[in-house]
Amino acid sequence: MINVNINDNWNELIKRFQSLDIYYSQEYVSLSADIEKGEPEAFFLENEWGRLFYPYVKRKIDVNKNYYDIITPYGYGGPMYEGDKRILNQFYSEFKKYCIDHDIITETIRLHPLLNITDEVRKIIPVGFIRNTTAVDLREPLEKIKNNYSSSNKRNINKAIKEGVRAVVSNDKKDIEVFIELYYETMDRNKATPFYYFNKSYFYRLMEETELSKPYLLFAEKDGKKIAGLIVIMGKEFAHYHLGASKTEFLNYRPNNLLFDKMIELSKSMNLKALHLGGGYTDNDSLFKFKTSFTNNFNFEYYLGKHILNKSVYKDLSKVVKNSLKTSSDNSYFPQYRMNG
Structure with missing residues (x-):
């Protein structure tokens, strides 16, 4: 080994x-x-x-x-x-x-x-069920994939097109800065925890090709202005939607629906098995429902492995943290000693 x-x-x-x-x-x-x-x-x-x-x-x-x-x-x-x-x-x-x-x-x-x-x-x-995730089955013909979009999703894509929104794949590294600005605005809007405020270096490194992957940056544009973006990473068998971002003032134009449609077209052209969109913040929330509007409920179960290797030390460390918490502890959280009060 x-x-x-x-x-x-x-x-x-x-x-x-x-x-x-x-x-x-x-x-x-x-x-x-x-x-x-x-x-x-x-x-x-x-x-x-x-x-x-x-x-x-x-x-x-x-x-x-x-x-x-x-x-x-x-x-x-x-x-x-x-x-x-x-x-x-x-x-x-x-x-x-x-x-x-x-x-x-x-x-x-x-x-x-x-x-x-x-x-x-x-x-x-031991493993514990966290939530469902969803994916687009890229083995299906593109026409069938799109026919299986939910009716509301199809309407929103058409609305974006009628409003003059178009989706493009960017090949300009300068556009990473544009995406970063959109991303931080999105995190502010969603009141994200500090963990998700990745530094700028993270995005530049993420966009580098590796032995196992090739990333792509997509944008939705209106009147020459980038109003939403996403990063999708292509692997050997699967594509993965990684991060998304959008300007709050343009959400009514439904740029994200058009962007996801473009991402599916791009992923389909790569001869892969599936485009994994992930899950929601919680099981069956609005984000998950948005994602499944593209996938025809091609869903998967996501589990977390929770392996305690030294039970006595784990118990001692967890006890120290629990005693310091101002609020009652969540017994399902793992590992317990990484809980924040």
């Missing part, structure tokens, strides 16, 4: 796999490590049963910096393997020892809904 970090070149390991998704590249994990305030690491295992690759972010625990935890990158992840599922059991028997020896207290996995690894992982560690 090989442990790699920021100083190693992961690409030679990545090239041994047929279809790792965008979240498994060294560049993407490093980017996520910056926003998670941790260090990028990965494990690679290869034997007679197949091969396995598992990238994650290793973070110091604030309440006691002698201890660490690990979390998969922003988006989705988990130990991805090709071959016999027995390799997963062998990996975890070795990985647990590594974690305990290196003072890693918990493992949090944002299990990739499209990769069919949840059923095997849940046999080894």
Whole structure:
């Protein structure tokens, strides 16, 4: 079993796999490590049963910096393997020892809904259902995909077109600055938590092509003015809607409906299996309903792996944080010691 970090070149390991998704590249994990305030690491295992690759972010625990935890990158992840599922059991028997020896207290996995690894992982560690996500089935003809849009979605797309809105793919790096401004305005409007106010460097790094992905920046324009935008990342098998942004004063022109329609056209042209739109903030909220208006309810279940590796230390750390909280604690939150009061 090989442990790699920021100083190693992961690409030679990545090239041994047929279809790792965008979240498994060294560049993407490093980017996520910056926003998670941790260090990028990965494990690679290869034997007679197949091969396995598992990238994650290793973070110091604030309440006691002698201890660490690990979390998969922003988006989705988990130990991805090709071959016999027995390799997963062998990996975890070795990985647990590594974690305990290196003072890693918990493992949090944002299990990739499209990769069919949840059923095997849940046999080894506890998992909890978070919410549904949705995707566009790109194996269908484009005409059928569009016919399956909800009637209200079709009306909103037509409204945008009649109002003179057009959707374009940008090839100008200067447009990243335009998107950043739109994004911050959107976060203000949605009263987002500080985590989602990514710094400018994040967006520039995100737009770099990697061994596993190619990002695209799309805009909705009206009268020559960019009024909404989104970033979609194309992988080997799947496209992923990553971030969206829009100017508040132009929302009535329905630019986002037209943008998503353009994103679907672009993704369809890449010969991929699906365009994953993700979920809502909560299950079945207005954002999720907007996304499913494009997908004909091609939905997936998103689970979170919640693995406590050192129960006694976990209990002690969580107790310290709970005692410091001004409000009652949420027992479903994981890990408990990362709750904010």
